[in-house]
Amino acid sequence: MIDLSLCGWLRAGLAGRGGEEQMTRSIMVVGTASNVGKSIVATALCRILTQDGYRVAPFKAQNMSLNSAVTPSGREIGRAQAVQAEACGILPSEHMNPVLLKPTGDMKSQVVLQGRPVGTRSAKDYFYDEKNELWQAVTESYRYLAERYEVVVIEGAGSPVEMNLKARDIANMKTACMADACVILVADIDRGGVFASVVGTLQLLAPKERALVKGIVVNKFRGDPSLFEAGRTWLESYTGTPVLGVLPYLQNLGIDEEDSVSLSSERYHGKPRIEGSIAAAVVRLPHIANFTDIDPLFLEPDVHAYFCDQPDDLADADVVVLPGTKSTLLDLDWLHKNGWSEAVLRAVERGSCLLGICGGFQMLGTRVVDPLHLESELDSGAGLGVFDATTTIQADKYTKLVQGNFAGAFEGIPVEGYEIHMGTTQFHSQQTPLAFTRPVYDSGNVASPVEEGCVSADGKVIGTYLHGVLHNDAFRVAWLNVLRREKGLPLQTAQDSRARQAETFDRLATTVRTHLRMDQLYNVVFGGD
CATH class of the missing domain: 3.40.50.300 (P-loop containing nucleotide triphosphate hydrolases)
Structure with a gap:
């Protein structure tokens, strides 16, 4: 000092x-x-x-990154600046990262200016733009x-x-x-x-x-x-x-990483698996976004977390995670064409936990539609059918910090996180919400809590729009303890991730x-x- x-x-x-x-x-x-x-x-x-x-x-x-965060004013910035x-x-x-470029699947990037999306540009157009406004x-x-x-x-x-x-x-x-x-x-x-x-x-x-x-x-x-x-x-x-x-x-x-280049680093190779550990497999989607949502799994002492490159990597997984993506339909199409859909569903059938976050949540429904072709040239695609729901990709981007309480199998546990998504998910039958949330910085704090996500009766299958959901220590431990009980492993107690980050x-x-x-x-x- x-x-x-x-x-x-x-x-x-x-x-x-x-x-x-x-x-x-x-x-x-x-x-x-x-x-x-x-x-x-x-x-x-x-x-x-x-x-x-x-x-x-x-x-x-x-900044060019698909790892982003939400500010108290509901604006979007690069994850690295939020960590800093x-x-x-x-x-x-939003002033900490006034220009954020979020690559899409067709050599284009969504341009986020002082936290608000202002359009999508090709790399060539962006390169030759005079950038006066930026x-x-x-x-x-x-x-x-x-x-x-x-x-x-x-x-x-x-x-x-x-x-x-x-x-x-x-x-x-x-x-x-x-x-x-x-x-x-x-x-x-x-x-x-x-x-x-x-x-x-x-x-x-x-x-x-x-x-x-x-x-x-x-x-x-x-x-x-x-x-x-x-x-x-x-x-x-x-x-x-x-x-x-x-x-x-x-x-x-x-410390949260800025972009997917870091996925090849030693940090994400995972600890060597030991007997009696929980295997948590994260599907490495082609347009993966906000993969730092998964970081808490790599810090659990009895969890062997790893990113998967082929469907066979899910064969012994106790937990399967479908993370966020910038192009839900393109990555959903990739799942279907490369054998991932069948591998994910087989894992659920044999009792593995399944977690879909944001784009991964949208994939768990029966269908995803993109009538305005906002993410790709695809009109629609069949989902994995885990939940009875349809997601419609829409032009307005929802960006909010939220808080509330978990529901269902995790009722009463406090929750906080942030949402960044272009699309709404509508359920066609009765589903149990994962949580009830409202904006953190709601003017006058008068907004009523709304249903968020979906959870199965046994708590093992979850879909949510909440980025940072696994950073809720009490929830993460309770969810993993469901598996620990089944496997006869010692139950864990929640650690203070904020203190650990400090x-x-x-x-x-x-x-x-x-x-x-x-x-x-x-x-x-x-x-x-």
């Missing part, structure tokens, strides 16, 4: 020279490539600066945060020097210049080529952009970091930029503090050149 005298000096630096009014400072984390650890480094900085007493907010101008807001101890805001939203949202917080931690996207895209790139150095940010360049040594990636990135930056880069962070180092001392010296000598730290390779942090943030911050030259970091950010 930084001592109080240094904190006092830094706070004085924030006030500016000559007693001027406090000025917001910005730190921007950019990477030499995608998946080098920008989100984790940005999250660590959010936590560290918050621990040191600053009012901190995260920001990412443009949590690390800062604040509520998420950039206006970026600058407006940054100013909103800068007026309210002392430090804004900005995360870049991909690489800042994709030369075929750079002139129209609003996510990286254009944002850095707008915010006059102190830029930290993160490189992944685990994938190899760290010297070329750092030097090449710096070389391709324009002079005014290069001047903003104040430090280099080498990430994902395995082994003794002192072994990289010669590499540090060479990088500093060749580039003239200080290496602020060499961070270790961190496994299984338990501990994870603190552990990350401690690790990064240990391996970063904190005095140099604070000097380049707050102390001037």
